[in-house]
């Protein structure tokens with residue numbers, strides 16, 4: 001059996017506090033206005049400055065915390081670089097503001113930067129129509145469709161303008177940070193080209209949202225790519241992390257640093273296996289994505305979570321369609337139904 005999950009640190013840093021997680025790697029925790037109410041960010045010390053991994057969501061509280069940290073913990077050396085794991089607003093949200101305030105350059109996978117730039121442009125009639133059509137096809141009725149109306153412009157409200165220029169990082173590229181080699185591991189499924197960073201010398205993985213303890217990273221179909229099969233990308237990405245040493249210290253984007261990576265990878269794969277089985281069993285009769293959501297998610301969901309949950313349901317349905325185990329048919333009214341296909 002793989003090693004169990006172990007949390008080597010007591011407690012968590014308060015907002016704006018800086019705590020050393022590994023030599024030269026510092027743990028910062030910032031607030032988020034969601035049920036998942038925090039994000040972990042990582043400051044890496046270099047001879048002539050600092051590199052930060054991810055930036056936090058755009059809000060005054062996080063900006064004030066960064067200003068405090070730069071004036072105290074980081075005083076005397078500039079913030080030279082931001083390496084951002086992926087385009088989600090809690091990770092890239094303050095990149096533009098930090099570039100302006102501290103002069104830091106943005107390093108990021110090209111697809112993640114490009115999607116951030118596109119979504120950062122805000123709502124448009126085409127985006128609103130794309131959202132409306134997508135959630136209607138998933139089975140949303142009039143009440144839920146009211147929530148969709150304002151949603152296509154949400155992303156832009158949670159970020160400062162994304163920097164115009166980027167320094168692209170790529171899979172397997174080795175970055176020198178603080179005199180150590182950090183290898184980029186690109187994964188899919190949670191976002192398009194999510195970058196994690198692994199340092200063999202320290203035995204540390206900065207995982208972003210690709211591998212989380214306690215919660216399964218969100219793997220969803222979204223209106224911008226309605227035919228996507230993100231679960232295939234996500235499950236394939238887990239193999240990349242299985243190659244890392246079993247005692248790797250994982251520094252995740254949410255919750256607490258942990259060891260026991262092999263066990264966590266196995267639990268994530270088992271979680272999706274179980275959901276795939278329930279998804280398949282739910283579709284003996286034709287079902288919409290929304291109907292499958294009610295089978296997979298028994299707890300109550302707030303107005304924000306329902307979009308992640310229906311996206312997750314569609315991810316499992318699309319995965320089964322892609323493997324020939326489910327058939328999708330779309331009715332004349334635009335609503336799509338999924339039904340078991342016996343092998």
Ligand SMILES: [Zn+2]
Nearest residue numbers: 086088190209
């Ligand atoms: Zn994310």
